[in-house]
Amino acid sequence: MNELETKCPNTWCPGCGNFGILMAIKQTIDELIKRGTPKEKIVLVSDIGCNSKIVDYINVNSFYSLHGRPITTAEGIKLANSDLRVIVFTGDGGTFNEGSSHFIHAARRNANINVFLHNNRLFALTTGQFTAVSPKGLKGKSTPEGNVEEPFNLPELAMAAKASFIARGYSVKVDHLKKMMLEAINHEGFSFLEILQPCPSFFDTAKDYNERTYEAINPEIDSKEKALGFIREWNYNGEGKIPLGVFYKTERLHYEEEINKGTEDNKVDIKKCLATHL
Ligand SMILES: Cc1ncc(C[n+]2csc(CCOP(=O)(O)OP(=O)(O)O)c2C)c(N)n1
Ligand code: SF4
Structure with missing residues (x-):
């Protein structure tokens, strides 16, 4: 774990949910390395935002992309x-406002990447504007009288986009979150892990999530119907329980397998490809 430390000063606010996510991913990477994945084979790709600073705090290869563009960068x-x-580490604003089309197409083509979404349900780095998943009525810098828009249900959106792995964790429940991360990373194909993340500075959801989240287990993990049953228990507005866990998992060929079919060693030589076609 010590080898994963960096010298970057941490600039998150005290009590930020990102600390729990950092703890969980460090433990996850440590576990992957212990199980035999070479450290240099792990690459973290970030967006821009409070969430994205996480790559500064982990001593692993990483790439800061543009706001809304980490998924397409990761695919490349x-x-x-x-x-x-x-x-990929990204925020709800970056990926479901600016970058929503990248998310749905990467899920549809089953790109073999992992998308870990820090969902604080607003644009935090720019001080609290509403996003596509803010609850209706949320008051913030850009909606002083309350947000009038309906939020997306992200796991439901991921299901409609044909994601082959869909799960939810919570930054306070670090052990459970680590389990979700490991399952997502071990999945072959596009995995979407939504991580509920309180932002004490602009939208402090910790008390609410502590009371309402519970660990759900889908007994038929490749049943869309069963998964949607859990997913629709919470629509980002209103009361009721909030399920955590792996909602859905299925196997199908992923994008790289489809693209590489029939090539030498099942691997496209990108350099050769560019030299031939440019
Ligand atoms: C194309 C583009 N649009 C807007 C910005 C300004 N900007 C930087 S961070 C940010 C907010 C990020 O919010 P989110 O993605 O939800 O992440 P959080 O900070 O909440 O973790 C915005 C709007 C930018 N850098 N680039
Ligand atoms: S503004 Fe919110 S998300 Fe950003 S560091 Fe502070 S508490 Fe965390």
Whole structure:
């Protein structure tokens, strides 16, 4: 674990949910290395935002992309180097406002990458504007009289986009979150892990989540119907329980397998490809 430390000063606010996510991913990477994944085969790709600073705090290869563009960057990295494990860290604003089309197409084509979403349900780094998953009525810098829009249900959106792995964790429940991370990373194909993350500075949801979240287990993990039953228990507005866990998992060929079919060693030589076609 000590080898994963960096010298970057941490600038998150005290009590930020990102600390729990950092703890869980460090433990997860430590576990992957112990199980035999070379450290240099792990690549973290970030967006821009409070969430994205996480890559500064972990001593592993990483790439800061543009706001809303980490998924497409990760897809390129994975396609050119299929033996890497590529993990995206992003925020709800970056990926479901600016970058929503990248998310749905990466899920649809089953790109073999992991998307870990720090969901604090607003744009935090820019001080609290509403996003596509803010609850109706949320008061913030850009909605002083309350947000009038309906939020997306993200796992439901992921299901409609054909994601092959869909799960939810909570930054306070670090052991459970680590389990979700390991399952997502070990899944072959597109994995979406939504991580509920309180932002004490602009939308402090910790008390609410502590009371309402529970660990759900889908007995038929490849049943869309069963998964949607759990997923629809919470629509980001209103009362009721909030399920955590792996909601859905299925196997199908992933994007790199489809693209690499029939090539030497089942691997596209990107350099050769560019030299031939440019
Ligand atoms: C294309 C583009 N649009 C807007 C910005 C400004 N910007 C930087 S961070 C940020 C908010 C990020 O919010 P979110 O993705 O939800 O992450 P959080 O900070 O909440 O973790 C915005 C709007 C930018 N850098 N680039
Ligand atoms: S603004 Fe919110 S998300 Fe950003 S560091 Fe502070 S508490 Fe965390």
